[in-house]
Amino acid sequence: MKQGVNGKDPRFKIAHREAWMGIILVIINFIWWYGFAYGLGSGPVENYTYVFGLPAWFFYSCVAGFILMVILVSFAVKFFFKEVPFEDDIKEHNS
Amino acid sequence: MNWAILTPILVFMVVIFFIGFWASKKVYSSDSFIQEYFLGGRQLGGFILAMTMTATYGSASSFIGGPGAAYTQGLGWVLLSMAQLATGYFVLMILGKKFAIMARKYNSITLVDFLKSRYDSKWVVLLSAASIIVFLFSAMAAQWVGGARLIESVTGLNYTSALFLFAISVVIYVIIGGFRAVAFTDAAQGIVMFGGTLILLIATIYAGGGISNIISDLAAENPNLVTPFGFDGGLTPLYVSSFWILVGVGVVGLPQITVRAMSYKNARAMHTAIIVGTIVVGFIMLGMHLIGVFARPVLPGIDVGDKVMPLLAMEVLPAWLAGLVLAAPMAAIMSTVDSLLLLVSSAVVKDVYLNYIKPEASSRDVKNVSLGVTGVLGVAVFLMALSPPDLIIWLNLFAFGGLEAAFIWPVVLGLYWRKGNKYGALASMVIGVGSYILIHTFFPNPFGIHTVVLPILFSLAAYVTGSLLGRVKGNKPAEAVM
Numbered sequence: 001m002k003q004g005v006n007g008k009d010p011r012f013k014i015a016h017r018e019a020w021m022g023i024i025l026v027i028i029n030f031i032w033w034y035g036f037a038y039g040l041g042s043g044p045v046e047n048y049t050y051v052f053g054l055p056a057w058f059f060y061s062c063v064a065g066f067i068l069m070v071i072l073v074s075f076a077v078k079f080f081f082k083e084v085p086f087e088d089d090i091k092e093h094n095s
Numbered sequence: 096m097n098w099a100i101l102t103p104i105l106v107f108m109v110v111i112f113f114i115g116f117w118a119s120k121k122v123y124s125s126d127s128f129i130q131e132y133f134l135g136g137r138q139l140g141g142f143i144l145a146m147t148m149t150a151t152y153g154s155a156s157s158f159i160g161g162p163g164a165a166y167t168q169g170l171g172w173v174l175l176s177m178a179q180l181a182t183g184y185f186v187l188m189i190l191g192k193k194f195a196i197m198a199r200k201y202n203s204i205t206l207v208d209f210l211k212s213r214y215d216s217k218w219v220v221l222l223s224a225a226s227i228i229v230f231l232f233s234a235m236a237a238q239w240v241g242g243a244r245l246i247e248s249v250t251g252l253n254y255t256s257a258l259f260l261f262a263i264s265v266v267i268y269v270i271i272g273g274f275r276a277v278a279f280t281d282a283a284q285g286i287v288m289f290g291g292t293l294i295l296l297i298a299t300i301y302a303g304g305g306i307s308n309i310i311s312d313l314a315a316e317n318p319n320l321v322t323p324f325g326f327d328g329g330l331t332p333l334y335v336s337s338f339w340i341l342v343g344v345g346v347v348g349l350p351q352i353t354v355r356a357m358s359y360k361n362a363r364a365m366h367t368a369i370i371v372g373t374i375v376v377g378f379i380m381l382g383m384h385l386i387g388v389f390a391r392p393v394l395p396g397i398d399v400g401d402k403v404m405p406l407l408a409m410e411v412l413p414a415w416l417a418g419l420v421l422a423a424p425m426a427a428i429m430s431t432v433d434s435l436l437l438l439v440s441s442a443v444v445k446d447v448y449l450n451y452i453k454p455e456a457s458s459r460d461v462k463n464v465s466l467g468v469t470g471v472l473g474v475a476v477f478l479m480a481l482s483p484p485d486l487i488i489w490l491n492l493f494a495f496g497g498l499e500a501a502f503i504w505p506v507v508l509g510l511y512w513r514k515g516n517k518y519g520a521l522a523s524m525v526i527g528v529g530s531y532i533l534i535h536t537f538f539p540n541p542f543g544i545h546t547v548v549l550p551i552l553f554s555l556a557a558y559v560t561g562s563l564l565g566r567v568k569g570n571k572p573a574e575a576v577m
Contacts, residue, residue, distance in 0.1 A: 015193035019511065022188025026181050030339060037174050037323045038332050045318040053306030055321050058170050062177045066377045073184045073373045083362040086195050 011084045021076050029069050036061035100409070101250040103418030104425060107287065108264040111429065114283050115268025115276035122273050128462050129449075132273035133441040134204050139278055139359045141367025146285035147278040148355050148368065149375045150430035152182055152346065153288060155241035157379065158424035162387030163400020169313065169320030169391075171330040173384040178335075180380065181343035182352075183373030187365055189347050190356040193510050195365070198357035205438075206350045206506070207446040209357070213509045216517035217451075222524050224446040226501050227350050228439055232476065233490035235435040239480035242428040249405050249421050258480055261429075266473035269433050270466055274358065277433045284426035289375055291423025292382035294416065295408055299389045302411040312392035320391070337545040341496060345551060348503030349495070351434045354441075436476070440469040493532055496547035500527030503551060504558040518565025519558040527554030 041048075041057030051059040125131035139147070165172040194209075201212035207227065211220045243258035252260070268276045303309040313320040324330050346352055359365055383404075390397075390407045397403050404424060408417040444465050449456060456464070479487055504527075505520040531550040539546050 009196070011196055012193060015191055015196065016511070018191050019189050019193065022185050022191070025188070026185050026344060029181055030336075033174075033177060034332070034336060041323040045314060045322060048321070050307070050310070053308075053310055055170065055310065057323060058174070058321075061323075062174060062381060065177070066180060066381055069180055069184075070370070070374055070377065074370050077366045077369050081362075081366050083366075084192060084196075086192070086199050086361060088196075088200055 014082045014084055018081055021080060025069070025072060025076060028072065029065070032065050032068060033061050036065065097249065097251055097414070099414030100418035100421065101252075103415055104246070104250070104422050107419075107422040107425065108260070111280050111283060111426075112264055112268055115272045115280045118276040118279040119268070119272030121275055122271075128458055129445065129465070130204055131275070132462075132465055133437065133445060134354070134358050135274040135278055137199075137358055137360065138275075139355075139364060141359070141364040142371055143278050143282045144355065144359045144364055144368040145371035145375060147281035147430075147434070148186070148352060148372055149183070149379070150281040150285040150288065150427065151351055151355065151434040152179075152349075152376070152431075153285075153379055153427045154431040155238055155245075155424065155428050157383055158288070158427045159241060159245065159401050159404055161380075162383050162390070163403045165384040165387030166390055166397065166403045167400060168325045168330065169317075169322070169388055171319075171323045171325040171335070173381065173388060174323050175330065175335045175338050176342075176380050176384040177377075178338045178341075178343040180373065180377045181339065182346045183376040184369050185344055186347050186352055187356060187369050187372065189507065190353065190510070191365070192362060194353075194356050194506075195359065195362075197510065203357065205441045205445050206353045206502070207442060210505055210509065210520065211446075211450070214505070214517040214520050216521070219505070219517055219520050219524070220446060220450060222521065223502070223505075224442045226498065226524070226528060227442045227446075230490060230494040230498050231351065231435045231439050232472070233487045234494035235432055235439065235476050236479040236483055236487045237491040237494075238428050238432045238435070239476055240483055242425065242432065243480065244401075245405065245421070245424055245428070248402070249409070249418075255481065258477065261425075262473065262477045262480075265429050265433050266436070266470070266477075269436050270469045270473065273465075274437060277430075277437050278358070280433065281430040284430040285375060287426040288379055288423045288430075291420040291426075292379050292386070295412070295420050295423075296382045296386050296389075298411040299386050299393060299407065303389055303393045306389075309389050309392050313388070316391070320388070331543055333543050334540070334545065337548050340551060341499070341545050341547045345496075345499040345503060345547060347507060348499040348501070350498060350502060351431075351438050353502070353506060354438060436469065436472060440465065440472055443468050443472070493528070493535065496535075496550070497528050497531045499547060500531045500550040500554050503527075504555050508558055508562075512562075514566060515558065515562045516565050519560070519562030522561030523554040523558035526557035527551070530554070 037057050049056045122131050125136055130136055161176055198209055203209040207220055207223045210223055242261045243254055246252055246257035246261060247254050300306055310321055317326055319326050319328055387403055390403050394407055394410050408420045448464060501524045504523045508515045527550050530553045534549055535546050
């Protein structure tokens, strides 16, 4: 395998950063989901408030959480993910 | 026989069959049969990739078992099911470009191929191929039973005819069309799953007199149904959170999902698939499970959870539309089964036959063996599903969590940790599957967390320990391409 002197494929730096973003996103997802569900949903049912007919804990945790993740994921992909070629046999410049 | 419902389902099956047939043409014009047949020539675009991942993941349990459980448990079960939203983006982001690039460098066609190149060990290959064949064969048989029961219950056909109808429609396009046929039919099936969820959700809300009305009916029946804690308060936050491991992040280890992460054309396809996949999987999971909860006031008193979805569709929709909506669970089952069938076939042909039985096989041989093995497996599953042996039912219990515990670390740390080696991988697989079976059998859900959590931690410890100890023995890690 031909590689740089240090044996590191530069594309892997991008790949590693994107994998970390996946981990960060899933942590945000979990905290939002857990926080609203048990933060708002743990009180007695008589004190529940409702959004669009759904209990507020459920609306924020599951419905808004879903929409939030779609927005965050789209944002991350559009602005931080880089397009790299996957094939190895691209011309090797002797720069 | 209920023709009004049966007709749309039959039409759906015929359409799927022709899509598979059409996609198969490409297989025989390709210059690398095996890469084309088992991986679609690594040419999937973003939309198809998103749909095939979602549809493969979404199975009988998302459309039949899940809504049934939500019917019993209330909104707490919908909360639990939303852990699956993570699968929409997490798998592709974690395996991501690194996996796509390394799979190409190694020229891997299957997950086992990748492990073979990464760890350079015969035992890793045999052990992983064996777990794929054993567990996924059983999982497939269980899904077939589900598919046939569904046809049986909504159409009035007897079980054997229903199974036959189901088997014929799936097996033929998988045999002739391979991965590309599976991916394209998955896309059509994914669209049906999405549309079916949407139609049924709207119809159920309408039948229940609006969301507010449904929620107050539920709260009047049992206030626990509208809390996050389940109908009897039994869903603890810890237990529900542990599903993030089983059906969220752990999915990275499932071979039928992983193989898709090496099948796409380019980075752009992956980017599109991440966004589309998140939307589709989130909508289907949220929608289907909400339907289960909303069904309770509309159709009270169902005691078999698996019947909720079919009975509800027939209750709230006109017959022809119910048939269309009931094509959605059919689609979910078919799209899971076709992927499993092809994956088990690839494990037999590529990982066992070509590696150890006849490495010098000509491309003609490979083609004949591939089609033959896929066909024989299809027939074998059909026979198993006619009257499933207890062993198959038992093995199916471990298929999901067991495979996650076996593969998650050898795949993920194999990609990202240079020091990982074959000792770690072997230890991880043995400890992962072994501890899963033991814990499941003797101490299910220890400390109030799902059974899968501890085996995944144990297999992580085994991977790290094995890799570090193995290194002392003077082995060089396979760093060449990392």
